[in-house]
Amino acid sequence: MSTTTRTRPRTARNRAAHAPRVDWSLVPRGPVSATVQGALALAALGVVGDVTHLDPLVGVAAGTVGTVGTVVAGAHRDLSTAPLLYRVGCWIGAGSWWTYTLATTVWAQPVWAALGVGALASGVLSPLGRATARRRTPAVVPGTALVTRNVAAIGTDWEARIQRVCSVRVEVTNVIVWPTRAGYDVHLTLPGGGVTRKHLQDRAEALATDACLPEGCGVEFVGGGNRRLVIARVNTVNRLSQVIAYPADHSPRSVLEPVVFGEYSNSDLVGAVVREESMLVSGKRGSGKTTLLQDISVALGRCADHLVWHLDLNGGGLTQPWIDVWLDGKVTRCPIDWAAPNAEEGKLMLASGITIAKHRKASYRKLKRAHDTSLLPVSPQLPQITIVVDEGAQAVQDRQLEALLGELQNIGRNEAVNVIISSLRPTSDLVPTNMRRQTGVRIQMYGPDEDELGHMFGWHLGIAMDQLAGKGTGFISVDGAQPRPFRAYNITPSQIEAAALAIAGLRPDLDEASAQAAGPAYATRLERMRAVFAAMADDFDDEDGDVDGGGPAPVACLPSGPSTGSAAPVAAAVVPRPRFEVLSGGAAADWPDLTTPAQPPAAPAATGTAADWPDLMALPTTPSGLSGAPVTAPSAPAVEQPLPEIVRRTIAAFGAAERMHSETLAALLGLEQADLPGLLAPLGIRPLPRAFLVSGKHKRGYALADVLAAADRIHRGEVQVPPQVAAWPAA
């Protein structure tokens, strides 16, 4: 009972609230009611005027006031022409009819017939009277060459297109043509009522199709200042299909900014910040790797807080144009701080890089504290070093070079000693898996083999080589982001020379502490570079000359005190062969400091011979009891055995995973699960003894460590690959 009493008032209130309301207002609800109401009101006025004998001038005045008021209000509301004419027409018609009835009589058949015809006409034409805002001409930004009429047409086109495709009435306020003329920005204001930028972005594909944009072009929507202001970036020319010349700009920059080396298809600049991230560039012969490394060398050379070192095992093609300006005496400082054209010099360079990184860790603690940062603060006084390695595949075939490269990549990030490596393929036989995994900026250049994309970026990313446009184009992924197609700048030898001349004067010197840490190997590099590259240039000039792909034999010159890069003539002599070997099972970090001679080198006499030159790479006696005598590596086959395709693809399929269920692995390899053991077991790769949990499923599978260990054994020739496994996937 009490419950009933409590609930009744609430129920009654609700009923009252939800009961249909009767609308007594005289506001018209559509064209018919508006016409009928208007006609009745006018008839009433006619009768009242007749009965009260109103002066006809009252009718004239009412019509005039209504007409003028309509025009003024229409201008204020920015009404377009059609509704304005309709409304003015209605006022003139009504005013004339009333004036006539006041002047004669309302009680005549033709008078009522005229009212009926007028009301019918206004009802039929009422759609014309609907209020629509006049289309404003978008402003043209000064300096854009497009004529106003074209810009206005683009703006009104896009207003209509967005209305048509997205059912959103936007207002175009501006159109700006890109300086590259490869597209334009349309500045829009979204209507109120909850329409968001994403609403338009979701229909971007449909809008691009509606706009009939060329293949490879599209539209994207970005913020324009606040949530209702949007910029539609419309790309009308596919930059991938054009050769883009290097923009000759040698103004100083910082390595803390992105190094820019090309353009995306929509003309946005492609770049990456390489202060901490290393880079891997892969592509078949002639795909444009060296050109891209030249772009990167120029971009890095422009950084006033950065030094470029080249490790060029590709016959000097990358380095020679940079060194020539110095060899020819056009500049007194070499634009490239250190260049190594062969593996021996490369080992000196990488060992020095490792020593510098280790030394910086200790010697710049105070500086980091002063800057309140754990990351070494680079500056023109303390520059970053980036070692650009052309033809990394040759580097990793030398196990010492491979170990040094891997070690430097592992330890050099914080201390600003970085690496950029190019390789013919991104597969583990040419780029060690860990090296690829440690690389933040990955680039795969165009080639006919789709698999390369999977090896480089991972599988099933929805990208394909046919999205590219041949030499000089590729995919780039920064920090694991979805790979995007881009085109690298095409840089010519004369442009490299111009850049080299500018950079020779711009680049900093290595900081004193790092130079001292690197020791004589660094101090005497320029003499060796002069001798080696001059010899290579002679070889190139000599038509009968036979240039060794691995570079000429290493040559050293007598150190002449601290190196200044000056062009003093030097006596060339053969560098004593470095006496170090890879320690069995040890990382390069465990090695003794390779660049420190056993004894501090005595200052050699200027007229000394090569015999007087200290052995730069002699191992010191280490506290761990290792003697200074060379430590020999376990015997390895002279030529590394190639990995079978099944192992390469298995490593790639693992991606970042440590363990993988057999079912998943088989699916990624395009195999039946039952076929896996037949291909992997003969290579010593077996499933883990116990099931493990991945994505909520408890199943058996493989460990990446086992696959990598097997790959190592195959490399060393310890495992014979059965023919049916070697033949896969053809078999």
Ligand SMILES: Nc1ncnc2c1ncn2[C@@H]1O[C@H](COP(=O)(O)OP(=O)(O)OP(=O)(O)O)[C@@H](O)[C@H]1O
């Ligand atoms: N960005 C580019 N735009 C236009 N053409 C390019 C571009 N990059 C390279 N090319 C063309 O491709 C040719 C080969 O380029 P490059 O020498 O850089 O390739 P690569 O991959 O380093 O070859 P290799 O491995 O044989 O040294 C160049 O001579 C040039 O004609």
